[in-house]
Amino acid sequence: MRLISKYGLALATFIGFLVFFSSCGSRKSMVYLQPDSTQINTSYQQYIPKIQKNDILTIVVSAADPKVTAPFNPISSMTTSNLNQSVDLALRPTYTVDDDGNITLPMLGDVHIAGLTRLEAIEKLRNELSQYIKDPGVNMNFNNFRISVLGEVARPGSFIIPTERITILEALGMAGDLTIRGVRQHVTLIREVNGEKTINHLDLTKQETLNSPYYYLAQNDVIYVEPNKAQINNSKLGANTNIIISIAGLLITVISVLTR
Template sequence: MTNIQFRMLPIFLFLGLVFIMSSCGSRKSMVYMQPDSTAINSIYEQHIPTIQSNDILTISVSATDPKATLPFNLMNTFSSSMTANTDLALRPTYTVDQEGNIDFPVLGKVKLGGLTRVEAIKVLKEKLSSYIVDPGVNMNFTNFRVSILGEVARPGSFILPTERVTVLEALGMAGDLTIRGVRNNVLVIREVNGEKTMSRLDLTKQDVLNSPYYYLAQNDVVYVEPNKAQINNSKLGANTNIIISIAGLLITVISVLTR
């Protein structure tokens, strides 16, 4: 080994260490829904989100005679000055209380907690039938929000236009997992009747389609943890100055000793 090669040895060792610590995962750890013998029996109807306390609902009532619906459609006072395109945003909202009730015009307290959106619409239609002939009810969640955190391109909270959303669709809204995200251990945190529950999903396997957490519920939090390479890189980044100083010192010492 020449003097030059000997002097460069610490640099090569340092670069090799960086390469090893930042190496990428295998195809098996990166690809979604890898085929296997798992039977897929996921049915959305088995996992439909239900109305919970503190949910905010927009509800509008329709009928052949629009005048009959007026007492049940209390529009905002400034709605007349707005355009028709903003009508949805101006519909009255109803907050579900801790007992699962909403305070609906004329009808008073109506129990909707624990029901799906379709079931809640049916309940309102039955009650409104005493006042309106063949009533129609339109209901939507206005606070159906999920939060995506961790190793995704665009972490944040997202308000969804529908309650039918899968974990893959939510991750897509966040720009998908980064190359550094762990795909086989995605955490979903959910609150059910005031209690926090957690489940970990393996997105690399088809069996994830059968999980009750595959379809998200309102206020779910999805967390994608970093892989080992990213964790090691963060440690390396924090100690980069120290490592460079040590490497420089070693090179200087070797240069002096080999003169």
């Protein structure tokens, strides 16, 4: 029995060391944007998201005389002062960018806006509308600016963004940040542009990430945080726990028989 206890103690000590060393992480592998000699030269203006095919846009036309905007706001003209704000927003006109990059507006017909930023598209619509309305105003917003965060984060999921300006760090913050098991040096970002997907990798521990063209997100981006080796090993251990316990029990039985 004393030999068995000695073997059990050694086994427990060995397992304890494995758990300890597998869970240890260095500062270099954990801290975001560690200082170095990188010159930060990126700006949001360089990477403003462009309107793409299949985007859904809310567009509301305004003017000093609301009556002249009625043809361009066929749904919002039905709203009344008794409607609350959420209902009013739901009734605002929405337009889907077709496969040719156009939206079709009343009286204007097809207007090509794919490849433009939101502000550029607003200016183009204002110019088109000026033939019908004096000093028209245009309010345009994305209805489908969605990003998804998967993998080793606290709250994985998809998030609707009220503005097109969002960084990868802000998106990870919305998902509750990376867990301690997430690999910060190899975060994957999947982006689709005009039907073509690209896979890109970011090292969040380096300041050079701030200069990446993928630091600012675009609509429908997917962020994936892979688990570290310790987490992968733990998942294997969890899946085979019953087998390991059975083998350990068998070994202890064999040892007890041989040492009688």
